[in-house]
Amino acid sequence: MTDEERSKLQRLRAWLSQARYFVEEAYSVRYRSTIARARRDEEDLFMLLVFAEMMGVPNPATYYTLELQPLLLERFHEWHIRMGMEHSPLENFRCC
Amino acid sequence: MSAIVVAIVGIGAMALGYFIYSKFIAEKVFQLDPNFRTPAHEFEDGVDFVPTNRYILWGHHFTSVAGAAPIVGPAIAVIWGWVPAFLWVVLGTIFFAGVHDAGAIWASVRNRARSIGAVTGDVVGARARSLFMIVIFLVLLMVNAVFAVVIAGLLIQFPSSVVPVWGAILVALIVGQAIYRLKLNLLWVTIIGVVALYAMVIIGPSVPISLPEKVLGLPTNAQWIVLLFVYAAIASMLPVWMLLQPRDYINGIQLFIGLGILYLSILIANPTVVAPAFNANVPEGTPSLIPLLFVTIACGAISGFHGLVSSGTTSKQINKETDIRFVGYFGAIGEGMLALASILAATAGIATLADWQGLYSKFGAGGVGAFVNGGAAIVANGVGLSSEISATLLTVMAVLFAGTTMDTGVRLQRYILQEWGEIYNLSFLKNGMVATLVAIGTCVALAFGAGGLDGSGGLLIWPLFGTTNQLLAGLTLLVITVMLARLGRPVWYTLAPLTFLLVMTISALLIQLGGFYKSGNWFLLVLDLIILAAAILVALESASTLAKQLREKRGVETQA
Incomplete structure (x- = not known):
């Protein structure tokens, strides 16, 4: 794997984790208080x-x-x- | 007229509203302060008060306020021609809804994030507060009844949507279990869930389901209405993580996908608006445009329901006060865009003027059916789905919105009844099961009482629902206006919409009163009278509070 590929992979990972954060917040925000x-x-x-x-x-x-x-x-x-x-x-x- | 031009003019105007007018309102009228310590920080507890990223909060706010109402209202109102509906949606969003929604959040944030009802009690008085509760209960009652009738009608008209509509509930149940019990990665669960939902939309047309013509003497319409309320009762009592949470979530995603598909199709297909700009020969029995237009389109132009969401949950999560402009005002614009899409679908998607007139053969006839038919034609031409699948797609969109609003509506109604049980010490009402049954009972009575067992009269309630909704908006605007007056800020930007709304709702109620009397619909006549009484009380309350405010101000000036 070249450096370029590695950095691409890293960016993809960062993007995925950002997406996960948004999705999870979007899922939980509405009923956070009820569930808590x-x-x-x-x-x-x-x-x-x-x-x-x-x-x-x-x-x-x-x-x-x-x-x-x-x-x-x-x-x-x-x-x-x-x-x-x-x-x-x-x-x-x-x-x- | 090309639909693209209409869409661009509408969206462009709303964009200008956001960039110019909302900036003015936020800076000069509300004077939002980035350094103000919001309740989310002041009372942060991880339960109710949680500072939240503004994009997430906007998504939450928007999906909470956007329901089936901005689809149904405009789709009915285009009977007067597309221009009046278009103008009211665009101008209403810019000058009414945006200011109202952002104002409700602001009023709540400045009052320890309490609900607008509680703030009314402080700012205006205890009488206004009781009035507020009654109006809220009436709004919820009507929204549940009307939506049950709308959904039942859609499920009968488009049997292909039955499988995806009920399947969506199954998908939500599975998503809920996958996340809370199995703790699977939400990103993948989301993708699989959405794919499953749309797969059912594609399968739907090949497995249409229709209920038998009569069961226990109930016609098909009534069977669906009863089934829907049984579902709503169960849904409102299940723990939220099991059904409501995943259902709202999938619904939110579906809202963005649906809006995207509709606007994309309009852009590709560029249909022509066949409906007349101003409909000179409206069918017999259609009430006059002024004032009925302004209550037929409530959500999408201004809706009091938004104030409840704004002050109930959104205000507790505002991270910085300046976020209010984006969350509140832009949330209203999102809803305006949905209403605009509904207008375009119901006027540009129909092939010829004669077809359109056939659909709008009497007041309340076209409505959401025209939205589905028109929208399906546009989507079929635009992105090339088969017309059956397109129709199923749009029906599912409308039904899911109406369905989630019903779930939440029944739950909120139950809370109000339980609160009344506490206030008046009625121990049986405090019980969740009893309160739910009472809530459902009143809704069913309204759905059938308005127009007989087939539920056909349900849509007669629509303008009444709009009226009540506008009254609620009026009360919220009153609170904001009084707060602004006390702070010595300009009040015209909320006082003018308030006056306009009160004049329009009261005259609409009087006109409808005459209509119900003529047709001998005593049930709705009584309902109309109750709402009229509430409206007059709101008007008197507004006048007396503002007069008092003015006197106090004069008193201060003369002393000085």
Whole structure:
């Protein structure tokens, strides 16, 4: 392969990736918010499951969900802010 | 008259509108500021507020606002001759639609990207806000009913389109699964999806499908209308990624391909406009041109529906305030071009004047059928497809537009009903399923109530739909005008269109009222009265708000 061919190939690749970007944006832009909101709702449910015991809801899987709590720490902050609570609502789970 | 000349004059005028008039509006009236922190940046959350590339946003905005309405309206309105329709589309796009659409985005961006209904509540008052919700509901109700009737008519008139039209839904379902479940490369999925859609268009004529003449006492038209609403109900309740998202996407691509094919064919075939410039002998029963022309063509000249899209989603994604000119004004021009294509198809695609008069034998008769027939003849001559395939292609284009508008319309209607359920504490209305059924029920009642079980009266609603749409545009223009007045900017560029629209819609409503009374159509008479009441309220609201604004301004001046 000569240099010229290689540079042509490179330009083609760049063009393809640009086209892909536009196509993907065009596909997602219209329903981005609807889908993001649906995903957020699902994650809120998951959050509720993980912190169920602390809120007084018996959860038979607590033994397993306990392990997940630290992993959710970052999202936990975002969640309680979004829910209109400035600080963590849970007594034994401090956030900020 | 050569169609190429008409197309060039129209597109040229719209281009001048974009380069000169919209620049003036953007710089001198709205005074768009590239350094203004738009809501997309201020409230960026990755969900609703996302700064978006302006070309992508334009594509989204344009495909959201362009539906079947800019095809149907002009295709009906050429009954008065092609010149009035042409002038209203071109001048309306330049001086009305562009300013309205860009203005709606601007008003929303300057008010934390809230919807134009909410902005109305702040700027004009709570009464105007309730009025806004009612008018929106009426628009959606009529658009769904009318489009169901239009689609049913097309599917019967062109049985070859049944397979591609319903096949497009199948393609969309598969695309949705391929992208969300299988995570395939979108570029390839797109290409395969579009090829599959057009393959069905080519196969369509060899597998025409017609429904039986009577099922359970329902004529063919009614069967299609019922089927369409069953579909719309299901579609509006499925998760959006499954059907609506891929459907809108494929539809958007199809819109660009369709427009391209039509204009290319006009350029190659150069058909002659056979319809008269001004139709002196209109069929009996055709209402007078003024004011009915201005409500028959709503989308394509000015449409209040655009304000909903502009303020609902577009304004939350505007990256820089100066992008508003391109996204809003050029979006309106895209729609104007679609309306222009529809005028050309319905006037230049027909072989002789006698044929044309045969198609337009009474008011509302030609319409979208003339668009398909005329457009098919042009495409057949232009790019050399067989006339059957061309007709299928254009039918699919019109039906897919109308269909996606219906999907979205039913969904929006459901949201409004659910909101009313919240406001008035009606717990049953809050349920999504119940709200959808109520929405569908009202649409079906309207589709059949207007003209009996065969749904033939559905198109009688068309001018009423246009009227309501213009009222909505009037409300949005009122909000923009009040905002401009408060900022001490020139108000004439929005006040003049507002006044014009109100005069035309109210006189159109009065004329139609007389018509419905004469023909004894009490159902539509009542509907007309409701819209008339809304129109008068809008006019009073406009007058009182602007008068108050003027008094305040005088008060400030005398104090100073």
